[in-house]
Amino acid sequence: MxxxxxxxxxxxxxxxxxxxxxxxxxxxxxxxxxxxxxxxxxxxxxxxxxxxxxxxxxxxxxxxxxxxxxxxxxxxxxxxxxxxxxxxxxxxxxxxxxxxxxxxxxxxxxxxxxxxxxxxxxxxxxxxxxxxxxxxxxxxxxxxxxxxxxxxxGRRSAEEKVATFLIGWRDRLDQLRGASASVPLPMSRQDIADYLGLTIETVSRTFTKLEREGVIEIIPGGVCLRDPERAAALAAA
Amino acid sequence: MxxxxxxxxxxxxxxxxxxxxxxxxxxxxxxxxxxxxxxxxxxxxxxxxxxxxxxxxxxxxxxxxxxxxxxxxxxxxxxxxxxxxxxxxxxxxxxxxxxxxxxxxxxxxxxxxxxxxxxxxxxxxxxxxxxxxxxxxxxxxxxxxxxxxxxxxGRRSAEEKVATFLIGWRDRLDQLRGASASVPLPMSRQDIADYLGLTIETVSRTFTKLEREGVIEIIPGGVCLRDPERAAALAAA
DNA sequence: CGGGCGATTGACGGTCATCAAGCTGTGTGG
DNA sequence: CCACACAGCTTGATGACCGTCAATCGCCCG
Missing domain, CATH: 2.60.120.10 (Jelly Rolls)
Structure with a gap:
């Protein structure tokens, strides 16, 4: 299993x-x-x-x-x-x-x-x-x-949406399993898109953008928060 | 008063x-x-x-x-x-x-x-x-x-948003005051925009469009549903 | 009549959707 | 072991929808 x-x-x-x-x-x-x-x-x-x-x-x-x-x-x-x-x-x-x-x-x-x-x-x-x-x-x-x-x-940009999702998801996981920089994402990109009111392409591009900016690292089955502060700033803004 | x-x-x-x-x-x-x-x-x-x-x-x-x-x-x-x-x-x-x-x-x-x-x-x-x-x-x-x-x-166009809002608002008012084709809108266009995740200009344009199409008539302080079926269709779609 | 606010309309541009390839990893069968 | 297929993801080109900026309108009220 x-x-x-x-x-x-x-x-x-x-x-x-x-x-x-x-x-x-x-x-x-x-x-x-x-x-x-x-x-x-x-x-x-x-x-x-x-x-x-x-x-x-x-x-x-x-x-x-x-x-x-x-x-x-x-x-x-x-x-x-x-x-x-x-x-x-x-x-x-x-x-x-x-x-x-x-x-x-x-x-x-x-x-x-x-x-x-x-x-x-x-x-x-x-x-x-x-x-x-x-x-x-x-x-x-x-x-x-x-x-x-x-x-x-209703009121956030694609980048803010993705960052907010990642921070929120991490926080929920942390409550259950304790803190960690790695954020497993068991759901598909399509699921994330449908959660954020975006398309799968926009989600993918935004992940890539955040990675280029050094905010996250995309790993198999999830992401790793390389700069949680920046991510949190995007999520709060 | x-x-x-x-x-x-x-x-x-x-x-x-x-x-x-x-x-x-x-x-x-x-x-x-x-x-x-x-x-x-x-x-x-x-x-x-x-x-x-x-x-x-x-x-x-x-x-x-x-x-x-x-x-x-x-x-x-x-x-x-x-x-x-x-x-x-x-x-x-x-x-x-x-x-x-x-x-x-x-x-x-x-x-x-x-x-x-x-x-x-x-x-x-x-x-x-x-x-x-x-x-x-x-x-x-x-x-x-x-x-x-x-x-x-997350998933509806501006026109669908406005139509859905009007139908939903009318339905709520109908519960309190009984049915009527006229739909008072005590809130400002800005309020409607912020409710629908749009800008005031888009709301205004969409109202005008719906009026041109004969779906509603814009009256002072609200709208009148001239074609409730079309409106409901837009809201359901 | 004039000031002021909310609403409308217009011109323009950006963000994100759409359409279409290409990529990557995983599993399958030769 | 590699070819192949397939699904999920990424990337690119293009364009539509809606946001932005700005001007104008209409109305209420002083």
Whole structure:
């Protein structure tokens, strides 16, 4: 088995052993709640590029990402794609305000998730204020990310977009695996383009430009930040 | 006093009389809860263009919009602005995952809001699952809007952006005031531009183009949808 | 009537998309 | 071991869309 992008150890069958517990929505559950919660979820694996759920499908389940990376995206009728986020271990996916999913999610590399039936999950959460508050916290956090992303999409140049993406992605990885100058990029250039509202060619050119300027070094499967300060300056500007 | 964009009657001092109750986060509160809740909030007015709260300010309060329209936006250090949304009566503003506001909000026309102290509000909500669920519902709804907006910003042409904005804005107004072909636009062209990730000139040109094509008619303070189907087609495409 | 602000229109240019080769690395089969 | 294919990425040439700069218009209000 290939090594994962993020250094999270394989999880056992039980929540108590779960490596993403602390990052996850289940963090505030106490011992007896966790045991009950455990009964609701089933761990599932997905192969690279498999779809976990798709836009317009009926929402039957929620998903807690345990291992791997997923892309979360919306499609326009004519096929244009906007990736609204990359999900990492600990992220909770699938909440919707309608009966159907508003977006699709698929595995980038091999992925394992904890899957919960929607109604069972809802019944479980219904009367648990600490869990509901936790869900809120995650939702508000995602909202903030979403708004940052709107600024990026609406108001930044290609170079700023790429730099912002790299810094943001590195920061998220650092939270999971500890700091490092090397930034693995498991997603394709096309994924990055669709995340940044650019074309694959522009992304590629911008990477090359940043490399020529000594900001990054392009290595197989990712980049290495040679001048993190310059990159951060571009991202902040 | 000028007539408001949205046909919501002036609110009294008391929640029971509140015209936006049903749209608002306080919808699920029962009679005795509402009386307690009433004590936490204070109704405040803002003049056109006044700032209700600003990015980076400490978060001391949350706001429930009662009347008027607000723009909610983020600024980059160099002054570029991205409007992340327009708020209408019933919208709840100010939640943040940090101690400071991540964005600014100001009144477009005259505005009245219900203001809640953050800690008092949090204490009140803390152990009320039905209220927490309601807050979740609102957050998930906003998240969906945010993701739709990302698609718009990242993957749509100027013409599609403007059409999508008009249709979306009309739909929101219709929910509050009932259907109508006329679409009041209380915000400036600059606001629209900053919402759509365009410049004011492009917005203006696109309005003119849509008018020439017979899709809309530009009237003082707004537009009239002459061919809603064509507009909707542009918005969906 | 004149000042001022927001909106519109025009001319021009830059950034990024499009179209089209070429490149690189990886896996496959002779 | 090398030829080959294939997919993903890079690079180049060209052009469109939209941003920039600047002038003008229209309207409100003094």
């Amino acid at each position: 290939k090594t994962s992008v993020v250094a999270v150890e394989p999880t056992g069958h039980f929540c108590v052993d779960c490596s993403v517990r602390q990052f996850s929505l289940c963090a505030p559950l106490d011992k007896s709640e966790i045991r009950e919660f455990e009964q609701l979820g089933r761990q599932i694996q997905f192969a690279p590029c498999e779809t976990v759920f798709a836009q317009e499908e009926m929402t039957t389940s929620f998903y807690n990402l345990l291992e791997g990376v997923m892309r979360v995206y919306k499609l326009l009728p004519d096929g244009r794609r906007q990736i609204v986020g990359f999900a990492l271990p600990g992220d909770f996916l699938g909440m919707s305000d309608t009966a159907r999913h508003g977006f699709s999610a698929d595995a980038i590399g091999p992925v394992s998730v904890c899957r919960f039936g929607k109604s069972a999950f809802s019944r479980f959460a219904e009367d648990k204020p600490h869990l509901l508050r936790r869900i809120n916290e995650l939702a508000v956090h995602e909202l903030n990310q979403a708004r940052d992303h709107m600024v990026l999409l | 000028k007539t408001s964009v949205v046909a919501v009657e002036p609110t009294g001092h008391f929640c029971v009389d509140c015209s936006v109750r049903q749209f608002s986060l306080c919808a699920p509160l029962d009679k005795s809860e509402i009386r307690e809740f009433e004590q936490l909030g204070r109704q405040i007015q803002f003049a056109p263009c006044e700032t209700v709260f600003a990015q980076e300010e400490m978060t001391t309060s949350f706001y429930n919009l009662l009347e008027g329209v607000m723009r909610v936006y983020k600024l980059l250090p160099d002054g570029r602005r991205q409007i992340v949304g327009f708020a209408l009566p019933g919208d709840f503003l100010g939640m943040s995952d940090t101690a400071r506001h991540g964005f600014s909000a100001d009144a477009i026309g005259p505005v009245s809001v219900c203001r809640f102290g953050k800690s008092a509000f949090s204490r009140f909500a803390e152990d009320k699952p039905h209220l927490l669920r309601r807050i979740n519902e609102l957050a998930v709804h906003e998240l969906n809007q945010a993701r739709d907006h990302m698609v718009l910003l």
